Amino acid sequence: GDVATGTELAVVGAGPGGYVAAIRAAQLGVDTTLIEKDELGGTCLNVGCIPSKALIHATNVGYEADTAEEMGIHADVKVDMEQMVDWKDGVVDQLTSGVEKLCKANGVNIVHGRAEFAGENRLRVAHGGEGQGSETIEFEQCVVATGSRPIEIPGFAYDDDPVLDSTQLLALEQVPRSLVVVGGGYIGMELSTILAKMGCDVTVVEMMDDILPGYEEDVKRVVRKRAEELGVDFYFGQAAKGWERADDAGIVVTTENEDGEESTFDAEKAFVAVGRQPVLDTLNLDAAGLEPNEQGRLETDHTGETNVDGIFAIGDVAPGPQLAHKASKEGQVVAEVVAGEPAAMDYQAVPAAVFTDPEIATVGLTQAEAEEEGFTPAVGKFPFSASGRALTTNDHEGFVRIVADGDSGFILGAQIVGPEASELIAELGLAVEMGATLEDIAATIHTHPTLSEGVMEAAEHALGHAIHTL
Numbered sequence: 460g461d462v463a464t465g466t467e468l469a470v471v472g473a474g475p476g477g478y479v480a481a482i483r484a485a486q487l488g489v490d491t492t493l494i495e496k497d498e499l500g501g502t503c504l505n506v507g508c509i510p511s512k513a514l515i516h517a518t519n520v521g522y523e524a525d526t527a528e529e530m531g532i533h534a535d536v537k538v539d540m541e542q543m544v545d546w547k548d549g550v551v552d553q554l555t556s557g558v559e560k561l562c563k564a565n566g567v568n569i570v571h572g573r574a575e576f577a578g579e580n581r582l583r584v585a586h587g588g589e590g591q592g593s594e595t596i597e598f599e600q601c602v603v604a605t606g607s608r609p610i611e612i613p614g615f616a617y618d619d620d621p622v623l624d625s626t627q628l629l630a631l632e633q634v635p636r637s638l639v640v641v642g643g644g645y646i647g648m649e650l651s652t653i654l655a656k657m658g659c660d661v662t663v664v665e666m667m668d669d670i671l672p673g674y675e676e677d678v679k680r681v682v683r684k685r686a687e688e689l690g691v692d693f694y695f696g697q698a699a700k701g702w703e704r705a706d707d708a709g710i711v712v713t714t715e716n717e718d719g720e721e722s723t724f725d726a727e728k729a730f731v732a733v734g735r736q737p738v739l740d741t742l743n744l745d746a747a748g749l750e751p752n753e754q755g756r757l758e759t760d761h762t763g764e765t766n767v768d769g770i771f772a773i774g775d776v777a778p779g780p781q782l783a784h785k786a787s788k789e790g791q792v793v794a795e796v797v798a799g800e801p802a803a804m805d806y807q808a809v810p811a812a813v814f815t816d817p818e819i820a821t822v823g824l825t826q827a828e829a830e831e832e833g834f835t836p837a838v839g840k841f842p843f844s845a846s847g848r849a850l851t852t853n854d855h856e857g858f859v860r861i862v863a864d865g866d867s868g869f870i871l872g873a874q875i876v877g878p879e880a881s882e883l884i885a886e887l888g889l890a891v892e893m894g895a896t897l898e899d900i901a902a903t904i905h906t907h908p909t910l911s912e913g914v915m916e917a918a919e920h921a922l923g924h925a926i927h928t929l
């Protein structure tokens with residue numbers, strides 16, 4: 460039957476946006492209901508960030524042991540994929556049950572079911588399974604945090620067995636002999652890298668003329684070169700058109716270049732990673748007076764509020780980069796706004812990381828962006844080949860680059876490609892957020908021998924007095 464309940468705040472979707480919003484709101488004394496149709500933790504914990512990083516790490520443990528002859532390590536590595544996937548699933552379970560405990564401990568009311576709007580102040584939630592009924596939840600304010608799903612392109616339906624999306628790829632219990640990866644974005648590149656390390660013959664076909672759109676050429680080059688060394692083949696300017704079964708239980712993927720010339724690629728499976736689209740079509744947005752913009756997202760103001768009073772949107776359904784930490788920060792901000800606190804989003808220092816080999820991490824402005832904004836940037840660079848620490852780990856490709864305002868020395872941004880880039884970027888995120896200068900970073904004593912010394916050296920380089928680089 461239909462049960463009616465009321466709540467001050469309804470949060471739809473329990474990914475890193477929604478569950479963080481719910482916990483923060485409850486902490487601030489708001490009566491909060493969190494509605495989730497699947498598992499708590501959303502894409503990030505269940506089929507995104509966490510499982511991908513677990514598999515990347517596990518693969519690297521094996522791969523590094525297997526390729527350390529130079530260091531006198533002669534290992535005979537055997538990979539049990541089924542066990543690796545079990546271990547990864549265990550990590551995911553631990554984190555999702557942690558989210559549930561945190562929600563409960565903070566007094567968040569969790570409702571399992573699929574929500575849709577039934578009015579400006581009302582959601583209808585269908586509980587899973589037959590005969591489990593539905594309930595109507597009246598809310599004073601609402602946060603839409605329903606995330607995103609993989610985009611499906613014509614000719615490549617995900618329910619056809621040899622065609623995989625990232626969720627299906629992360630659940631494979633056997634490494635395919637060969638794989639055509641459609642799309643050289645960050646998800647395609649992260650997973651291509653580990654599959655190549657596991658012995659899969661990987662071919663990336665990309666419509667644009669390079670991998671990783673949005674990143675600078677010298678940053679991408681390091682990752683592309685390493686991927687090629689691992690045996691990944693790249694074909695650019697190729698739009699995937701369709702696939703057919705081949706005689707040998709494999710498939711043939713057809714692509715087309717801009718002149719309409721076709722090429723074919725043989726493989727066991729195809730992995731399509733061409734981006735993710737917001738999940739808004741199932742929400743009956745009309746009923747609440749909401750409408751997605753041309754990019755299919757819900758426009759928001761600096762507090763995360765949509766054009767409808769009291770309805771907020773965060774994470775992958777809102778504008779901006781589709782990243783878990785961006786979703787979570789927006790979740791905190793809207794919770795504070797809902798609770799009546801003064802809060803607003805600040806997008807100056809949203810870091811982004813790509814967990815390829817080596818990693819890429821960026822924050823703030825590039826040199827070109829700084830110039831466009833009218834700065835005369837001071838730029839410093841430090842190559843990891845000059846880092847003692849990088850040499851001791853036998854992992855010394857790449858560099859740290861810092862972009863600062865040439866007049867004031869304020870750090871505007873940074874780009875790192877190299878070992879532990881995803882960790883190293885944190886210091887530079889803090890620098891951008893707090894308005895630190897090159898002098899601040901250069902004056903900070905960094906532990907020796909660590910990769911973080913590279914950040915200090917890049918700042919010194921920008922100031923014209925680097926010690927370990929010319």
Ligand code: FAD
Binds near residue numbers: 496506575606782
């Ligand atoms: P989601 O995490 O997508 O959560 C939305 C939730 O809403 C889901 O649980 C969904 O079931 C639920 N929902 C949807 N509709 C309804 C409904 N009608 N009723 C009830 N519930 C509903 N980001 C990073 O920052 N770092 C990474 O390393 C990274 N790696 C990634 C790797 C992969 C393979 C993928 C796919 C993504 C990765 N991402 C990464 C992106 C990251 O996962 C997303 O940006 C993030 O999860 C977005 O959070 P969200 O809260 O907006 O939505």
